[in-house]
Amino acid sequence: MNAENGFEVPLLRAVAWSLEPGILGTGGMLEISSGPPDASLVEPLLRRRLSALGKGMIHCAARASEGRGPLRAVFASRHGEPARALPMLEDMAAGLDISPTQFSMNVHNAVAGIWSIARKDPSAITALGAGAESFGWGLLEALALHQEDGGPVLFVFGDDALPGLLSESLPEPLHALALLLDGSATFRLRVDRDPESDAPYPASPQSLHALRALAGEAPGAWAGPRGAWTFRLL
């Protein structure tokens, strides 16, 4: 594989969360947890606006950034919060006013905004979605920010199952993760991409394959419509 299509991410911490246990790997550098997420960093009046996905992302972000001051961050998600979008579309179709709360929390940077408010941290945050490859491209964005000055950058990712009307065959269990990129990192995640690959698509999200690599299991190999990705913990 061409070296130009790969990059290495220096990782100081990796935290993952899923509602159901047993979805994520264990071991390696990965800290995992399951069950109700802990978003106590966010005060109750703000926290009530978060979905389980939002709370899971905050849960991981808070642990990965523990003890840190101001921190730039990239938040990525493939689907965002379609469980909010669908009822709004239904209300619009019925000629009703749409819920301002659902609307404000449905934007792709909503969780990033709550995170920034809760930490009183005005550092730059990017929120992005890049289809099935949202994890990989989000991580590259975080690496690019880190390489600007070598300082720490937090990468947060999360996705949830799609509601019935929008669901497709790809199962997407509710999960979130946060990675802290820093020059002092002891671990490096090697990411290689082969855009020419015609490997068959696996039936699970890219992020879960990367987590397997972070857990020290076999390299995570994943393929989608735009090529194949390999994640290896060095």
Add this chain to the structure above:
Amino acid sequence: MVQDISPAEIKRFIVATLDLEDTKPEDIGDDEPLFADGLGLDSIDAFELGIALKKAYRLDLEGAAQASFAHHFRTPSTLAAFVTARQSQPAPELP
């Protein structure tokens, strides 16, 4: 046949509509300000509450001066009086 809306009913509606996880309806005073220094609700909550009340009670807002909304939404008591005056269907079942 519509009935008077009590402040207690409004408080239950507020807690249910705005997902106030850590607040019970009886914790809110009838004359406690809902916004800012009182209960701490914000402008998104005001919008949310207005739209939810309009939908649940079919409020007839024809001729209601928008400038007066800030007054009507001040406390559970003022809001109950406003909904009572403007409702055109009976109270909904709350979860």
